[in-house]
Amino acid sequence: MNVSRPVSRALRAAPRLRPASPWWRPLSPSASAAAAGRQLRPFSDVSAADLQFGQPVHETHPHILKAGEITPGITAQEYHDRRARLAERLPDNAVAVLAAADLKYRSGAVFFPYRQDSNFLYLTGWNEGDSVAVIRKTGKDYGDYEFHLFARPKEPVAEQWMGARNGVQAALDIFNADKADDIARIDRCLPEILKGASRVYTDIPKPGSEQNSASNGSSSKLVASLMNSDKSWFPSVRIPLYPVINQLRAIKSPAEIANMRRAGQISGRVITDAMRRSWTREKDLHAFLDYRFTADGCDGPAYVPVVAGGRNGLCIHYVVNNNTIPQDEMLLVDAGGEYGTYITDISRTWPASGKFSPAQRDLYEAVLTVQRSSVALCREDANLSLDEIHEHTSAGLLEQLKSLGFEGVTSRDVDVLFPHHVGHYVGLDVHDVPGYGRRTPLRKGHCVTIEPGIYVPDTDRWPEHFRGMGVRIEDSICVDETSPYIFTTEAVKEVADIEALRD
Template sequence: MLSSLTRRAARSYATLKPAPFGQPRLESHPHLLKEGEMTGGIQSAEYAARRARLVDALPDDSIVVAAAAPIKYMTENIFYRYRQNSNFWYLTGWAEHDAAIIIQKSASSSRGYKLSAFVAPKDENEELWDGARTGLDAAADFLGADEVYDYKRFVPELQRVLNTSAAVTYVESEGNRTTNAGVPHYVQRARDPDPWLLEFFTSPRTPRRRDLKRELAKLRVVKSPAEQEVMRAAADITARAHTKTMCYVQPGLGEAQLEAHFAYLCARDGAQRPAYVPVVASGSANALAIHYVANNALLESGEMVLMDAGCEYNGYASDLTRTFPVNGTFTSPQADLYAAVLSVQKACIPLCTADAGYNAHDLYFHACRLLHAELTRLGFDLKEREVERVLCPHGVSHSVGIDLHEPHFDSSEKLKEGMVITVEPGVYVPPLPQYPKHFHGLGIRIEDEVLVRKDHSVVLTLSAPKEIVDVEGACQDVLGLGAM
């Protein structure tokens, strides 16, 4: 049901294009959303349930602060396509920037917490430039907030709340590999934040400040049934685009063309963006670099191409790697090495169940042990742990979700029902004299996304071929599927 407010807004804007809100809504985008959904595939009620579960797990009177990501700029005033902060998205489904929430756990509230939201107000002039905003009135309804304020009031209100309460406060420590954790962007941009607020965020030991990211990681690692369905759809789009890219591959094309072809197919099927910069690595120099993303070499007959690429769909990432022959047929050393990696990958997938009792570490060591045996069979003379040190130097599993690599994934925690993880053994043979010469320069990785169930595992990326005969068949397009 729509509240009268939403209905009124929808009615008064019904004839207007663009849509009346700052993100797709059933009223304006019935092709993207169903009744009750806040974002594609996820109900408003689920967002409320996530907040309630978070609050339940925290001490009495805790405060939670989460904010939208800032716009990022490529150059002076040229912005990148906006992507919402993952945790803010998880808690709200709100797609606009200049937004934040403060959640106060409170026994006196009937739902156990009070939710204050801060969003950009409607502004005819600015909306003329930047497109529609949802505004305060509709935000109260969409977010189920107790109070909604102009985003300008966020930092002053945060100061007031922190000043008047001694409760433990959960905030996201901003920063990543390139920026040190520290003062969040909203405090940096505020007019004159109180010096103690800067201190609150920068002091390394504030007993009152705790990391929201860690708390949410515990919830995010297990996917709800609705999340599983969105992730299945994301994986489907990605797997289909991989298959079609195999149909498209031929000598003389460039890695860049495969990347573009893949990106086009994902976008056409509804994905909003690539989940990461894809690896499209042909030939030895490229495939041996795990994070090769230059993607600017020409594909030569007789080589393989390793493509690690996935889309983001309705806020969830997908992750898939296939290695396939440029001319449609593996050479016999390529096929031998491919079969070795494939047998390891297939042996690991059934272990991704709650009942098996494995964690991601165990899976990695199990995969390395199997790979050691497979490679020995192929004539490699391997020292102990040489697979881990040289031939497969990366882990074989990580958690996937809103982020491609979900934060704070504990690889020593037993796999639980509802987790989505990757299984991605690889082998990369450097041209060293101790390895059989015919394998020199071959790099192969086979990666699927797996949903963990109690007593079985579900491969979400199922439709991308991985058996040799199927991969070759797709590259030769024997079924006449066509590259589109």
Template sequence: MLKVATDFFYLTGFDEPEATLVLESNSSSRGYKYTLFVPPKDTHEALWAGECTGVEGAVSIFGADEAHSNTSLSSFLPSLLRSDHVYASPPPLPSPSRSSQPFHPRLPRKRSSLLKLFNATSDSFGDKDPPHLLIAAALAGEKAQPLEKEVQRLRAVKSPNELARMQLAADISSEGHAKVMRFAEPEKSEAQLAAVFEYHCAMNGADRPAYVPVVASGANALVIHYTHNNCLIEHNDLILIDAGCEHSHYAADITRTFPANGKFTPAQRDLYEAVLNAQKECVRRCRIEDGISLNELHRASCSMLTEELRQIGFRLSPGDLERKLYPHFLSHHLGSDLHDCPSTDRSSPLVNGNVVTIEPGIYVPFDNSFPSAFHGIGIRIEDEVAITPNGPLILSSKAPKEIDDVERACQGEN
């Protein structure tokens, strides 16, 4: 699966490897100079891996003020390191070409020592290991500030254009969920359901799956990250599918749970409603004016689920919910990465432009402290929610969620 460095992509729109972006503040009208260091065109590489954009394209297509071959980055290093305010984000470091060991340089604190280190070690890199990786690592030394947090602060607030891309990824994926509900029936396999989802997404314009889907029938749903997807579906199974596609580098992340044979049993229906009620109430609370944070929403989801479960006959001891029945967090940011902007503080209020998942779940183990009718049932309902001045906007609203809609989708025509 193609994995782009998403911070780099966010700042440049450039998705080829071995490239470096330098932004230097200046007095121009836009306030900075934008320089790209990219792999130069190479006929041998082009034969095996395809054409790259090259230095000229970095300017004409990607709008850089200046572009250079990535092999020349080392000559720019001294002036970059002279600046007092440096924010840097190192790429993962490669192993030096002749060693199979991972490479973890210990970085000295002083700029001058960093330069010495760079000069001393860059010779040991072969042509295939351009020294700019080491430079980036050096820039991320203790005196430089980490760039990651700053970029993620920007990335957590989606532009209208980003929201449109995310809506598209969510629409394609939501329809994929509905298709799988229609396709699923006892005797079919989890792998077939995964294939139907991915086929539908690809046929409707998705670039690729955003992640390996969870297709969990019956008690497999108790395994939160179940991805074996190799069991046959049985008659009274619920099926939990956590799947989303990627479109133009933006991910969808949606979970639905539905009955294999098209009809919830009474116990399945009771538990589904319990999770659904909590899920919908959490979505409703995603309002800017309340200044609510993900931590607060998570705590609210715990008390809602506790109350819902009591009403259907659970007697919960302290800690049962969080430790045994609902062991994961309610939400995460979503964007170019599935777990977008992980450095965002979960205790800060949601703001206009955030996109978060709301995904409570209940997974009842075969444990006699819980009513036996619910043993082996796992349910999660996950929507993507954009925070807007008009309230929460559910991007994944085309994926059937209400009990009647789910049963209708399951029983509909293929």
């Protein structure tokens, strides 16, 4: 929906970075620098080429970001609109408080690559930890909000060890915060912001809760400890924020859809290329996928892939990927890349030899037939939810199993052979918008997976020639008005196309 908004906010919706002019605001010397007697240069004395931030910006990474973008494909205007739409859904004088994700550690001092909390990322584009975002509704019109961002200041010694930071000034100049402060000042600033609020929307766990104790998020713990030390300034009405943000995130914008299509296109081509080759070890294919997703244009893999040879395909989330691949059995791969922080999710099953046996072909085509019919229902004019499409899928698989000679098969048997849901939402997360119901009728802009599967246990209950086979076929799809828009069409799935890859 196109809506007008005040000119003042419109001017601030584009990044303040303008490489052709001296746009930089002077930086105030930090306390440590002043104490050392060093004179910091203002931004206006520094060329764009010498600037360093904690994440790509157009002036430093024009090969990644176009002018006006905060993250790949997503402009400052879109981030403003997201905050405006959030504020529009809040009651008068309400405040939303979000904490950034913390750096996660594998063990000891070994850390994982940083991944921002998805809701925080969705509203700010800010990709650093130790940060808190506060969005306050200030009026009844669209765009009436104040965005306050608390972050770590620039600090040369720390940045020498851990890499550049965005800094407090960049929160204003690049990320369009109305106000920005050092995270160390949050104990003084946050009470003042929240004192007059009618209610607070937040997903930060309450002090002393089991969820807070288990959380590694230092930003969450910092805000929670403030609430615990003095509750007089904290509004008595506290409401979960995620259901409100889910309503925004569930329907994707054209820019989000473009990112997901790009991720699907790259990932689909990589998986098709994998089908062309002969594989004897799961870990080799795992390494190939991770490398090619990145080398071919994605940010990297969206999740740990399933690379399951033979009977390993019976395990839905088999990710150890350390076995050999029997050449007379099938190979099930569930993998996808991430582009511009948006993911794709693909599953394909193919014969390790490159040619289907009669039994493999029969079971595969049964799943493919149902997958096609379920994908076709991902359109707004069908007025169906994911749960209703799941019922359609289960009924279709039941009929297919009967036609394959699964004697006496019932709907309960289908629950054994097809133990997972047909799909889930996708977006910033692989399982996107957690808590957003699968009973919601699909509308234009919803992005989902459709992934029927059949996993036949190696027991006497089932036809012998199908035992030990696992088949899953999955595409990522955007719901349109009258037809599905398949993001992952480059990953071939027709039997003839798969077999032709090795000819």
